[in-house]
Amino acid sequence: xxxxxxxxxxxxxxxxxxxxxxxxxxxxxxxxxxxxxxxxxxxxxxxxxxxxxxxxxxxxxxxxxxxxxxxxxxxxxxxxxxxxxxxxxxxxxxxxxxxxxxxxxxxxxxxxxxxxxxxxxxxxxxxxxxxxxxxxxxxxxxxxxxxxxxxxxxxxxxxxxxxxxxxxxxxxxxxxxxxxxxxxxxxxxxxxxxxxxxxxxxxxxxxxxxxxxx
Numbered sequence: 001x002x003x004x005x006x007x008x009x010x011x012x013x014x015x016x017x018x019x020x021x022x023x024x025x026x027x028x029x030x031x032x033x034x035x036x037x038x039x040x041x042x043x044x045x046x047x048x049x050x051x052x053x054x055x056x057x058x059x060x061x062x063x064x065x066x067x068x069x070x071x072x073x074x075x076x077x078x079x080x081x082x083x084x085x086x087x088x089x090x091x092x093x094x095x096x097x098x099x100x101x102x103x104x105x106x107x108x109x110x111x112x113x114x115x116x117x118x119x120x121x122x123x124x125x126x127x128x129x130x131x132x133x134x135x136x137x138x139x140x141x142x143x144x145x146x147x148x149x150x151x152x153x154x155x156x157x158x159x160x161x162x163x164x165x166x167x168x169x170x171x172x173x174x175x176x177x178x179x180x181x182x183x184x185x186x187x188x189x190x191x192x193x194x195x196x197x198x199x200x201x202x203x204x205x206x207x208x209x210x211x212x213x214x
Contacts, residue, residue: 016153049118153188
């Protein structure tokens with residue numbers, strides 16, 4: 001196994017927004033292959049309760065984009081500004097600009113994917129919630145990596161979940177199914193991505209007790 005290739009994919013798979021090429025077509029067969037790869041991810045108790053709603057219909061894409069835009073407007077107006085001393089603060093203007101661009105152009109994505117999982121966990125105990133979400137979110141991340149390896153960008157978004165029932169009505173998703181994300185998918189411009197600036201892992205890694213570092 002070429003670890004450098006694996007490490008490169010893992011460290012450069014980004015939520016792509018401004019570099020999505022909305023004019024380029026997306027091959028459905030490539031998306032189907034990526035979903036086949038994604039369902040090799042872990043699944044609690046081998047339930048395999050995942051579903052992937054692929055949306056290419058223009059009217060439905062616009063309806064989902066409208067829900068996302070409504071949620072973004074609410075989120076942006078309530079967003080907390082980071083203190084200037086926070087190492088993440090310097091990145092925020094660029095991230096916000098990118099997110100605003102996506103909100104404005106979301107409907108232009110030629111394809112969207114709504115990953116879903118069987119069951120509702122709003123009233124369930126924490127272990128049950130962790131099991132259900134832990135059975136779909138790893139698959140979503142695997143999907144994004146598989147898309148990236150094939151020249152397709154995506155962005156992990158969840159803001160439309162403010163209006164999950166409305167999205168379910170648009171797509172005919174049953175009441176017992178939970179939506180986990182909304183991914184706009186398109187070919188990306190350019191050839192590669194760089195690793196993101198992150199708080200160093202050593203500052204968030206503890207050994208045997210909270211706050212204890214090796």
